Amino acid sequence: MPGGPVAGSSGVPGDGTQQPPVCPRHPDRVAYVRCQRCGRPACPQCQRPAAVGVHCVDCVAEAARTSREGRTAFGGRVRGGRPVVTLTIIGLCVASYVLQLVVAGWTSRWAFSPVAGAYEPWRFITAAFLHSPGQVFHILFNMIALWMVGPYLEATLGRARFATLYLVSALGGSVGAVLLAPATGTWLTAMVGASGAVFGMFGAVLVVLRRTGRDAGPIIGILVLNGVLGFVLPGIAWQAHLGGLVVGALLGAAYAYAPRERRALVGWAAPLALVVVLAVVTWTMYTSYGVL
Numbered sequence: 545m546p547g548g549p550v551a552g553s554s555g556v557p558g559d560g561t562q563q564p565p566v567c568p569r570h571p572d573r574v575a576y577v578r579c580q581r582c583g584r585p586a587c588p589q590c591q592r593p594a595a596v597g598v599h600c601v602d603c604v605a606e607a608a609r610t611s612r613e614g615r616t617a618f619g620g621r622v623r624g625g626r627p628v629v630t631l632t633i634i635g636l637c638v639a640s641y642v643l644q645l646v647v648a649g650w651t652s653r654w655a656f657s658p659v660a661g662a663y664e665p666w667r668f669i670t671a672a673f674l675h676s677p678g679q680v681f682h683i684l685f686n687m688i689a690l691w692m693v694g695p696y697l698e699a700t701l702g703r704a705r706f707a708t709l710y711l712v713s714a715l716g717g718s719v720g721a722v723l724l725a726p727a728t729g730t731w732l733t734a735m736v737g738a739s740g741a742v743f744g745m746f747g748a749v750l751v752v753l754r755r756t757g758r759d760a761g762p763i764i765g766i767l768v769l770n771g772v773l774g775f776v777l778p779g780i781a782w783q784a785h786l787g788g789l790v791v792g793a794l795l796g797a798a799y800a801y802a803p804r805e806r807r808a809l810v811g812w813a814a815p816l817a818l819v820v821v822l823a824v825v826t827w828t829m830y831t832s833y834g835v836l
Contacts, residue, residue: 569601579603618752618799619807620702629707630694634687636673637738644677651677655734656718658725661826662835672714674736686738693749693763700752701799708815709799713744713792719822720787722829728783731835740784743767744792751793755800791818 567575567587575585579600586600599607616622643650656671675683698706717740725731746767753760767789798814799807830836 616700616702618701618705619802619804619811620700620705623703627695627698629698629703629710630690633694633710633738634690637675637683637687637690640673641675641677641683644674651736652734655736656721657734658722658731659835660734661718661722662830668715668718669711671718671736672710672738672741675738676736682737686742689742689766690738690745692766693745697745697749697752700756701748705799705811709744709748709792709795710741712795712815712818713748713788714738714741715819715822716744716791717741717781717784717788719826720785720790721781721783722826723787724783725829726833730783733781735781735784737781737784739781740788741792742788743785744788744795747789747791747793748796748799751796752800791822794818 564574565576565578565585567573567585567590569590570587573587573589575587575590577586577591577598578584579586580594580597581599581603584600586598590601591598592601592604640650640654651674654667654670654674656667661667675686694706697709701709718735720740721730721735746763750760750763750767753763795814795818798810802810802814827836
C-alpha cells in the first residue's frame, strides 16, 4: 500500500535525499549542531555553551526555572561578583561629600538634629550620607570601616538584608540621639555621618561572627577604640554610635538566629518591627517634651 513522503526527505518521491536539519526557533536557518539535553538542532543564536557541548535556549530556560535558588548561610540570595551594595553606599557618601563642598546649603538641607527630625523626618536617614565638610578624616575613617565589614556582611546576609541593615541602623543612630537629647542638651545640635550605620554593622558582625563560630576579637578592639574616642574627642555624636550599635546588633541577631524555616519571614518582619518600635519611641519622646 503506497505511503506519503518519508519525514525529513525532500518531498520528492524516490530521490532519496534528506532535508538539512533546521532550528525549531528559526526554521529558516540550517542547524547541524544539536542540544546535548533535548537533541534538537540549534542555530548559533540559540546555542548556549555547556560543560559538554551546547544547550539550546529552551533547555537553559527550563533548567533555570527548575533549579533551586542558592541561599546564603542566613537565607539571603547568593549573588557572585562585587559587593554592589557596599560600593553603592560608599559612592553615595563620596558623591554627597563632594556636593557638600561645592553646593551651598547642601549639608544644612539634609543634616539631622533631634528637633529638625521632628518636622522633616527624612533627616533621620539622610544624615547617614553626610560628613563634616572640614574634616576629611571623618569620611575617610567611616568609609574604611564600611569597607572592612561591608563586603563580609553583604555576602553573608545577602544584598537586600545588608542594605536594610545599613538603613535601619542609620535610623537607630538618629533615634539614639533623640532619646539622649534631654540628658545631653543636644536638641538643636546638627549631626552628620555614617557612624551610626557603621556601628550598626559592627554590632551585626559581632553577632554573625559569634553565630558562625569565628573570632570577633579584632571587631571588639575596633569598637572599644571608637567608643573611647567618642567620649574623648569633641564633636563626635556618640549618641548615634550607641543607638546604631544596639539596633544593628538586634537586627543582626534576628537574621543570624532565625530558624531555617522562618528566615524568609524574619527577613522582612524583623526590620519592620524594629522600625515600628523606633517610630513609637521617638514619637513618645517628642510628645513628652513638647516638640510636637
